[in-house]
Amino acid sequence: MPTGIRLKRINDRIKQILSLTLQSKIEDPRLEGIFITDVDVDRELDYANIYISAIEGQSRASKALEGLNHARGFLKYELANQIELRIIPKLRFFWDPTPEKADRIDTLLAKIQSEREDENETVDEDDLEEEDLNAQD
16 A cells, blocks of 8 residues: 555646646547546555546536546556556546635625625715714814
């Protein structure tokens, strides 16, 4: 079994190789705009869970996963050529909703901030009106 540091290196290297392969060697239209968010290899190196996402969001999930499962053999072949492991793990692909959730959180925070700025402008206008009335007295 690899150590924690070695396992992290393996995860990072698999992510790097698969990302480059998706960008440069695969021409499947189902995989355009797909990016790998994370790779998690189990301690026995039997399975590599690969998490993917796309800018378009969840609507592309089923087609992208179908395309990756179709290209699984080629991706494993590319890994075997570029990484030195006795056993290349079986590739399993999963959709990663994290980028979509992060975008939703950013949208909500921006909305809250704009509401607070609107409240502050309203309060500032009320203060100015009160100061004008006090100055006239």
